Amino acid sequence: MGAEEITRIKEGCMIVAVIPAKEGSTRLPNKNLLKINGKTLIEHAVESAKKSNKIKKIYVSTDSNDIAELVTKTGIEVIRRGKELSGEAPLIDVYRHAWKKIDNADITHIVGIQPDNPDRTTDIDAAVEYAIKTNIDNVFTVNREGKRNGALNILNLNALSAQPFVYSSSIRDDCTNIHSYFDYLMAAHNLSDYKERIPVAGRFIGKNEPVFIIAEAACNHMCQVDMAKKMIDLAADAGVDAIKFQTYKAEKLARREATTYWAGKTISQIEYYQRLDKFGQDEYRILFEYAGKKGIIGFSTPFDLDSASMLNEVGVPLFKIATCDLPDKRLLRHIAGFNKPILLSTGASTPEEIDGAVKTIFEKGNFQLVVLACTLSYPTKDEDAYLLRIKSLQERYPNLTIGLSDHTEPDENMIIPSVGVSLGAKVVEKHYTLDRSMTGSGHFYSVNPTDLKKMVANIRLTEKVMGKEGLAVLKAEQPARESARRSIVAERAIKKGEVISSDMLGLKRPADGLSGDKIDLILGKRARTDIKPDQMITLDMVENNS
Secondary structure (H helix, E strand, O other), rough: HHHHHHHHHOOOOOOOEEEEEOOOOOOOOHHHEEEEEEEHHHHHHHHHHHHHEEEEEEEEEOHHHHHHHHHOOOEEEEEEEEHHHHOOHHHHHHHHHHHHOOOOOOOOOOOOOOOOOOOOOOOOOHHHHHHHHHHOOOEEEOOOOOOEEEEEEEEEEEHOOOOOOOOOEEEOOOOOEEEEEEHHHHHHHOOOOOEEEEOOOOOHHHHHHOOOEEEEEEOOOOOOOOHHHHHHHHHHHOOEEEEEEEOOOHHHHHEEEEOOOOOOOOOOOHHHHHHHOOOOOOOOOOOOHHHHOOOEEEEEOOHHHHHHHHHHHOOOOOOOOOOHHHHOOOHHHHHHOOOOOOEEEOOOOOOOHHHHHHHHHHHHOOOOOEEEEEEOOOOOOHHHHOHHHHHHHHHOOOOEEEEEOOOOOOOOOOOOHHHHOOOOOEEEEEEOOOOOOOOOOOOOOOHHHHHHHHHHHHHHHHHHHOOOOOOOOOOHHHHHHHHHHOOOOOOOOOOOOOOHHHHHHHEEOOOOOOOHHHHOOOOOEOOOOOOOOOOOOOHHHHHOOO
């Protein structure tokens, strides 16, 4: 491409969008016609193109009669292509075919927008501007792993005309690349109202929200309403956001022959849980209303369908699904159907099992999901806490909010939950009791009210000191920066005409003159005037600095 052609492109660009939408899809049939928020993936791509001020016209390239009919109704022009340009045909050939079919000599760039990346985040106009300014032949998007996706593909005439040297550059877009039904559901989540934050009874759970702290009271109230109320009082006083209980019926939880698996004892699970399953709708209604009056949220983990329905009737604003019930699709579907926020605990689960649970919940159209890292061990030894699971979940589900359900025994300083927060946990759940010496439930590995207050204080301090990502001079640093940094001064008297050497110079506070990184502008230069000892040196005091 010659200089004249480059100048023409920069001064008068004609940019069009081409949306490739083939009929078939090997892994996900009729993928391009799937709908999110009532619009097909093709329509989402068209909307992205329409938001651009630089794109002058939009075309859809397809081999499908159904897609052509849909697109024509929207007023978008269709470019028909043969089957030889479908299947696994390279997209560059599709874009070149479209360029030739359009047959407009003024076109300088084609912006390719694939429908299977509907949650793209790249600013199209900024990307186009970058392609034009740098004169890159092919600018394309990649994900966080550097793998190419179809969010954007900006091609100039050099790339479209298949010149031998094509200069490429990539920009990052962590959009979903839809290949499977699970990918489709994740994209639907990302385009929902719950990607950034989830509303819960006047509060919010999300990546940019304060940590949502839950006192997990379980059944440590021993089925005594007064004791449960006292737990609510002290939890509210500690500053938690919510208190959570557990709701079940022993006969629906375990078979008669099942024995306990914790604390080295072997007794009937039925016998154990029958002591703790006495609360019903009336008691929960009393407790949740009481929690509300105390300024915190009351809710519970249901372990069966009836318990879930009862809690929903009482009006709980969110649900927790216990680790042990992660594979229970029936329970997951039932709870997801209430269309309320869900906390999903993932201890002792494989990645595939977690994917399955997420998929089951999303299939119900409920995208109000928080995934909790957890170790299914009571209590969890410190070395088994594996808090880095928080990071692993963030990597696997980058657009979901991740939290921590912590089962470690309380340490003296209550630091472990704060470590989880420093790793990115935005929900923290910790078992809670009035007295760790009590028996008959999970008291011994729970925090007492004093520990709970300390835990909350530590989490809030952790949030405060973490601040925001990025490298920049803070406002708080500016006074010290100006006073503690140094300026170049004369270490001794320097006579006019002397060549300035390093031993003649010093660096002294404050930083109101030339900083140390400017010293090369002084060294080896002649002094234009006499300079006194300790005098701050400026550029006009030396020669040859033009």
